[in-house]
Amino acid sequence: MLAYIATLLIFLSSEPTNTMYSRAGYDVTPITEEVKKPLLEVLDAETLRVTQNAGTERPFCGTLLDNKKNGFYACVVCGLPLFSSEHKFTSGTGWPSFFSPFAEGHVATKVDNSHGMDRVEILCARCESHLGHEFPDGPKPTGKRFCLNSVSLHFYEEGDKLPANSTPVATETAYFAGGCFWGIEHYFQKGEGVINVESGYMQGNTENPTYEDICLKETGHAESTKVTFDPTVISYETLLQAFFTMHDPTQVNRQGPDKGTQYRSGIWTTSKQQLQSAKAYVQELSDSGAVTRPIATEIEPAKTFYIAEDIHQDYIENTGRACHVTNPWK
DSSP states (O other): OHHHHHHHHHHHHOOOSSOOBOTTSOBOOOOOHHHHHHHHHTSOHHHHHHHHHTOOOOTTOOTTTTOOOSEEEEETTTOOEEEEGGGEEOOSSSSOEESSOSSTTSEEEEEEOGGGSOEEEEEETTTOOEEEEEESOOOTTTOOEEEEOGGGEEEEETTOOOOGGGSOOOOEEEEEEESSHHHHHHHHTTSTTEEEEEEEEESOSSSSOOHHHHHHSOOOOEEEEEEEEOTTTSOHHHHHHHHHHHSOTTOSSEETTEESGGGOEEEEESSHHHHHHHHHHHHHHHHHTSOSSOOOOEEEEOOOOEEOOGGGTTHHHHHOOOOSOOOTTO
């Protein structure tokens, strides 16, 4: 146990140059061989054979095959959560089977042409350890079967105390409205330290609005973005600077070609500190002479965020369409 804790401390003290996050909020930055080496030194020969040499344990022999407890299955090497008990099913193949990973971006795959057949190998996205194989004969809704080796996994039962490398990073949330949310979402996602950005509707007077509602009815909502970020990597002040670079904060109830109150400029704060920082930044921007007209950006405590329809999420990435929003990270 002491050796395992020591290796975790080495892992956690290593500072990545470009942190990568899953949208579930976990650090999935690929670890270096230097960091990986002490993590491997505490593993037994069978675990090393399977995880580092693409081995396969004998069917019906894995210790996690018949595990029915609630919790999640983490990479035995680096601790990244890989599969959840809610996605586990009995496949009858002799290996623990799941129909979906724990979260997008936690599992990687590659083509495996060994043993005279084409298969899809499953790897941990953070340390590239071998986990098993993916097959197209699983249950709905995915139709996939992720076939795992028990020795590749460490099971954490619901309620267990978790090591830091198996927990999501401590995040903060910020909300911004700057015209069409497609472009604002797109460019916020490019910020180092930004974990996830979602498009939605805020600061209105009705519940569960739709895109049609905010365009055709007087709901009072603004097209807004929910920004989840790692405050140890990117500050709220940096997000403010990026936001005011992206759009023209002097336009009232419009942005570029888009007109209407739903396109107004706004900052919806989640804390007293955010409120103070936003007001101070606007005052600083006004005093600097960088803008020649009054700033129209509304600043007020955040109300309920209603996530927009799926078609509006990652819109620019999915469609390839351009947007009038300026890239603040150049």
